Amino acid sequence: MGDSFVVLPKDTMDGAIWFGKNCTRTPGEPQWMEWLAAAEHDAEEVFELSGVQVPQVARTHRLLLSRIVGQWGGDMGCNEHGVMISRETVLTRMPAQEDGLRGEDLVRLALERGASAKEALEHLIRLLTECGQKSECFVHPKMYTLYNAFLVVDKHEAYILDTAGEHWAAKRLRTSLSFSNMMTIHDDYDFLSEGAHIDACQRGWSSSAERLDFSKSFSAPMAASLTGGQIRRSCTTFRLKDYRGRPDWDVCVAALTEHGGFSPADGWSVEMPCAHASWWPTRQKGQTNASMICRLSTEEAPAVWATGTSSPCLSVFKPIPFEEGVFAAGPVPGERYDADSLFWRHERMHRLVLENYIIHKRMYQKEREALQALCRPAGDVLVPEGSYDAWEQHRQLLLDWFPLVETTPRELWLPRPFDLFWKRQKHIDGFPATI
Numbered sequence: 083m084g085d086s087f088v089v090l091p092k093d094t095m096d097g098a099i100w101f102g103k104n105c106t107r108t109p110g111e112p113q114w115m116e117w118l119a120a121a122e123h124d125a126e127e128v129f130e131l132s133g134v135q136v137p138q139v140a141r142t143h144r145l146l147l148s149r150i151v152g153q154w155g156g157d158m159g160c161n162e163h164g165v166m167i168s169r170e171t172v173l174t175r176m177p178a179q180e181d182g183l184r185g186e187d188l189v190r191l192a193l194e195r196g197a198s199a200k201e202a203l204e205h206l207i208r209l210l211t212e213c214g215q216k217s218e219c220f221v222h223p224k225m226y227t228l229y230n231a232f233l234v235v236d237k238h239e240a241y242i243l244d245t246a247g248e249h250w251a252a253k254r255l256r257t258s259l260s261f262s263n264m265m266t267i268h269d270d271y272d273f274l275s276e277g278a279h280i281d282a283c284q285r286g287w288s289s290s291a292e293r294l295d296f297s298k299s300f301s302a303p304m305a306a307s308l309t310g311g312q313i314r315r316s317c318t319t320f321r322l323k324d325y326r327g328r329p330d331w332d333v334c335v336a337a338l339t340e341h342g343g344f345s346p347a348d349g350w351s352v353e354m355p356c357a358h359a360s361w362w363p364t365r366q367k368g369q370t371n372a373s374m375i376c377r378l379s380t381e382e383a384p385a386v387w388a389t390g391t392s393s394p395c396l397s398v399f400k401p402i403p404f405e406e407g408v409f410a411a412g413p414v415p416g417e418r419y420d421a422d423s424l425f426w427r428h429e430r431m432h433r434l435v436l437e438n439y440i441i442h443k444r445m446y447q448k449e450r451e452a453l454q455a456l457c458r459p460a461g462d463v464l465v466p467e468g469s470y471d472a473w474e475q476h477r478q479l480l481l482d483w484f485p486l487v488e489t490t491p492r493e494l495w496l497p498r499p500f501d502l503f504w505k506r507q508k509h510i511d512g513f514p515a516t517i
Contacts, residue, residue, distance in 0.1 A: 084168075084370070086262075088100070102374065102376075105372040112416070143161040143163060145159050146159050151414065165235070167232060169232050174246040175227075180217075184216050185229075202236075229245045249282075268297050331375065350365065400472040400476065410470070438493040
């Protein structure tokens with residue numbers, strides 16, 4: 083799950099395109115951001131990925147990818163040409179497919195191959211057609227299936243691609259868009275897969291006498307309620323429109339850290355863009371494990387900020403150098419808890435804060451906001467001098483912040499199922515019993 087948005091130039095203060103995403107996954111799935119080098123290949127080569135034979139291309143682009151440690155593909159990223167792609171799962175009523183590429187595979191493949199948003203979209207469609215896509219289950223295998231929607235953006239334009247099994251619809255965006263695990267294309271598509279309308283009619287989901295409504299035909303009943311997607315989309319859309327003279331970067335951060343008036347233990351579906359997992363089956367895979375913001379301009383190189391952690395409401399958006407060079411993000415996180423990586427140090431803090439969210443958050447809020455201020459664009463300076471060092475500063479400062487929170491009492495009325503869920507999750511993720 084997750085939330086993605088793109089704000090087009092007519093809606094921004096600086097006339098650039100702004101992109102943002104919260105990647106929402108299972109707690110304990112550490113995300114890692116890294117630059118992957120460009121490479122030359124034999125264009126006749128075929129390689130295996132997720133059990134599928136994929137044709138190679140002559141050159142793959144350099145790209146920044148956010149992915150689960152140990153996984154080949156990722157949920158979001160950008161390449162050397164300033165093409166940004168994010169993917170969200172969408173709840174459909176199409177049958178499950180065991181064979182095909184994963185959504186994360188498709189994100190990386192399109193970033194490796196596309197030098198523009200349109201070209202990346204074409205690669206996505208070609209790969210979907212030739213290789214197919216693998217579905218995921220929602221809560222239980224016999225319930226609805228999850229396929230993928232993709233947001234593809236460059237400095238000139240943006241596209242949205244909704245999919246359901248072998249079917250897809252795509253359109254070029256004329257207005258800014260926020261979406262959250264729900265299809266957004268109705269009958270306003272620019273491109274449609276062959277056979278989609280016929281299949282929808284045969285299944286009784288559409289009429290041959292009318293133009294196909296892709297979302298209405300292929301979305302699962304109650305998708306908005308089960309995923310909390312409509313509420314989250316409303317939250318981010320409100321924040322993105324609520325400028326009131328604030329800089330674009332501030333608005334994007336506000337959208338990705340929005341709780342919509344809820345506390346982490348509230349609700350049975352994922353209704354907060356800044357998501358915290360809980361014991362409900364519909365929320366057990368609902369934690370924001372990585373967040374990213376990007377500014378795309380025709381006059382300047384892309385600028386990227388990311389948390390490198392879960393829970394953006396408790397974290398810091400830090401700049402990532404776009405040019406060649408070493409990205410000093412600290413040690414790669416282990417697949418289970420470790421004491422050194424930024425991801426797991428922050429995750430330890432996140433779980434401490436959940437024990438008394440309002441009070442614990444305040445204990446180090448001033449220090450965290452001071453570090454965030456060092457990374458915030460200042461006027462025409464998108465990346466203040468020295469702010470790339472914030473990655474290591476954040477990792478070290480967490481050691482100073484732990485005692486501030488650990489010495490503060492837990493909330494007396496913390497819901498017991500919520501508390502038990504997180505105690506069990508700490509055991510699953512290998513946290514020492516002493517912390």
